Amino acid sequence: MSDGLVASLSGAARTYGGVRVLDDVSLDVEPGVTAVVGPNGSGKSTLLRVLVGATEPTAGEVRYTGATGPKPIGYLPQRVPFRDGFTARETLAFYARLVGDDPDAALERVGLGDAGDRHVEALSGGMRRLLGIAQAVLGDPSLVVLDEPASGLDPGMRERAFRAAANRADGDTGVVVSSHALDLVDAHADRIVILRRGRVGAAGPLDPLLDEHGAADASELYRAVVGEPGASRGAADAGDATEGDGEREGSDGEGDEDAEPDVHVTGVSDR
Structure with missing residues (x-):
């Protein structure tokens, strides 16, 4: 695995309506x-939206030190409104032509x-979700950011979606994924x-953090970090029951200005 950074946040903050949703977040990807x-x-x-450039931080900065190439960033939001009437292959073919990729x-x-x-x-x-x-x-892309790719899925499909995301990570690619499914983490x-309340409570390689907190x-x-029960380790995750229930229905002050656009071109309109 490469020692180089793919991207980093430095002192990132984001405020909505006077409420600070992110507060001095620094993160190396x-x-x-x-x-x-x-x-x-x-x-x-x-x-995640600040990281991919879909939302401007109120303070701080984002750097893409290792995200290079024709399409440096790939982003899956919580909601992806695919157009009805097109096959899976036709849907991907439209975007694949923009970046010189093969939809099949x-x-x-x-x-x-088998679903093309x-x-x-x-x-x-x-x-x-897999199509997304x-x-x-x-x-x-060198940086892949996926917001709840396993949201609302049955156990087998949760594993399949998370594994498909993880398979993209290699010596040059950083995959950042938000999830309530801690068994998949x-x-x-x-x-x-x-x-925790817009700040980083803990961050780092998983195994050393486990040791540090016993x-x-x-x-x-x-x-140990948040001080409340973790997310479910089974199929019926309360936090995964409905896509998008996290930030918009939480108490962090995010409102309409933080909602996804009605028509979203993943990895294209975000940039």
Whole structure:
């Protein structure tokens, strides 16, 4: 794994309506998988949007030291409104042409090789999330940021979606993923960032943090840092029940100005 940074936040803050949602957040994104966890309303989605440049920080800065290439950043928001009437292959083909990628190869990468001819409205929720991941990683970006890719899915599809995201991480690619599914964080994350009321409560490689806090797994680490029960380790995650329930329905002050646009081109309109 490379020692070089892919991206970094330095003293990042974001305020909405006088309420500070992010407060002096500094974060280095290295190659591998970085999981961002925290209670609903802790600022996870805002942090990810600041990281990809979709939301301007009120203070601080973002640097993309290792995010290079034709498409340096890939981003999957919590809601991706695919257009009905198009197949999965046609949907990816539109975006693939912009970055010189192969839509069939993109479908294979996330395990949707047999679903290319199915219309997007006929896909299950999990398959739509996988399609969103495929769309976000078109063009082989160096920085991949995925907001709740396993949200609202059954256990098998949660694992499949998270694994598809983690498979993108290598010696040059940093994957940042927010999630309430701490069992998947245990299984796939190299590093973890725990947010608490808009600030970083703990951050670093997962195993040393577990040792430091005397925790057996990510759920125990979460409880030690946040001071409340961790997210569910089963299928019916309370925090995963509905996509987008985290930041917008939390108490962090985010409002309409922080909502996703009605028409969103993943990895294109974000930049």
